[in-house]
Amino acid sequence: MPHPKRLDPAAILDAALEIVEEQGSAGLSLRAVAARLDVKAPSLYNYFPDKAALEGAVIAASHRLMLETLRRHTRADDPETAFRQTAEAYLKLARKRPALYFFAMNHQTPGADSSPEGKLLWNFLLARVGALSGNPDDTDGAVAVWAFLHGFAVLERSGRFGKSGPKGGLARGLDALISQSLRLN
Amino acid sequence: MPHPKRLDPAAILDAALEIVEEQGSAGLSLRAVAARLDVKAPSLYNYFPDKAALEGAVIAASHRLMLETLRRHTRADDPETAFRQTAEAYLKLARKRPALYFFAMNHQTPGADSSPEGKLLWNFLLARVGALSGNPDDTDGAVAVWAFLHGFAVLERSGRFGKSGPKGGLARGLDALISQSLRLN
DNA sequence: GTCTATATGCGGATAGAC
DNA sequence: GTCTATCCGCATATAGAC
Secondary structure, three states: OOOOOOOOHHHHHHHHHHHHHHHHHHHHOOOHHHHHHHOOOOHHHHHOHHHHHHHHHHHHHHHHHHHHHHHHHOOOHHHHHHHHHHHHHHHHHHHHHHHHHHHHOOOOOHHHHHHHHHHHHHHHHHHHHHHHHHOOOOOHHHHHHHHHHHHHHHHHHOOOOOOOOOHHHHHHHHHHHHHHHHHHH | OOOOOOOOHHHHHHHHHHHHHOOOOOOHHHHHHHHHHHHHOHHHOOOOHHHHHHHOOOOOHHHHHHHHHHHHHHOOOOOHHHHHHHHHHHHHHHHHHHHHHHHHHHHOOOOOHHHHHHHHHHHHHHHHHHHHHHHOOHHHHHHHHHHHHHHHHHHHHHHHOOOOOHHHHHHHHHHHHHHHHHHHH
């Protein structure tokens, strides 16, 4: 057969994920994805209508990975311990897969979290904070926590601090947010 | 005269700043800057050795603007009030000039704040936090605050939250960080 | 000091052969 | 379903005329 089926959406997405992780968002081009699959760029259009669709799939995959990771590392029953496990896992992931993490977080996506994946991730975070503050729908608390975690991930990666690193700042922020939530409880 | 001097570094920088504000970082090209000055792109090389140099100037200008803005809006003597004024001014600037703010914050710049402008900005923030916690060199506190402010700016801009907005989350985070710092004092 | 012309490279996307 | 060929646009940067 001259042209057996060599592609499918999952394989294309996997290649795209690898490229983002290795080369950052700027490296994600249809040509690069195709090359990794030993295929030519136009073939990809049989599976994704355009580049934006592929980018959306990458973001959704990143959200899935984040949720899985947080779930896996959050095992404690005690709300505070569980919260700290979630926060730690969040930052660990941002360090381990920075390009993928920032690709998903920085992408100018109107309604980024109207996607099912984004909603699930948000709900998980909300549950951890809610268990802490005693308010199961503690939107404000979850926003504050998410802002801090993401901001910290950005600063940490920016290299703005010496080798000592901003680690002390992490404990400071988490303690502040936790003790306040406990006081609300 | 066939070719009187039409350019200077300040004018080029101003044009670059306008383009970033209007079109975002992706819109910043030498062609676009030159066009705004009614000049051709190669002429810019008489003033900036390459694009990276121009980008560095834009980042430094953004840091100067941030510091001026924070200074202008921070007038109170009371440390907590002063801190809240600084935080409010920070987020107001991020909302008013988002493209310029994020251009400076996101740019992968090793030693972004070894620049004089970055250092001055950091020192101002450190002083506001130090006045609050009673520790004039409260690096951890300043890191926590900066992380929260920047993270909040990102979330706010991402449109991840409904029209109600993440405002409540802002108060939550600031109150947590403030009351903790006061307790340390 | 500014210009034209050009080298060189990247990217997305489409038409049409096989 | 994949390919080749191509269109089109964008960019940084340089050489050399004026």
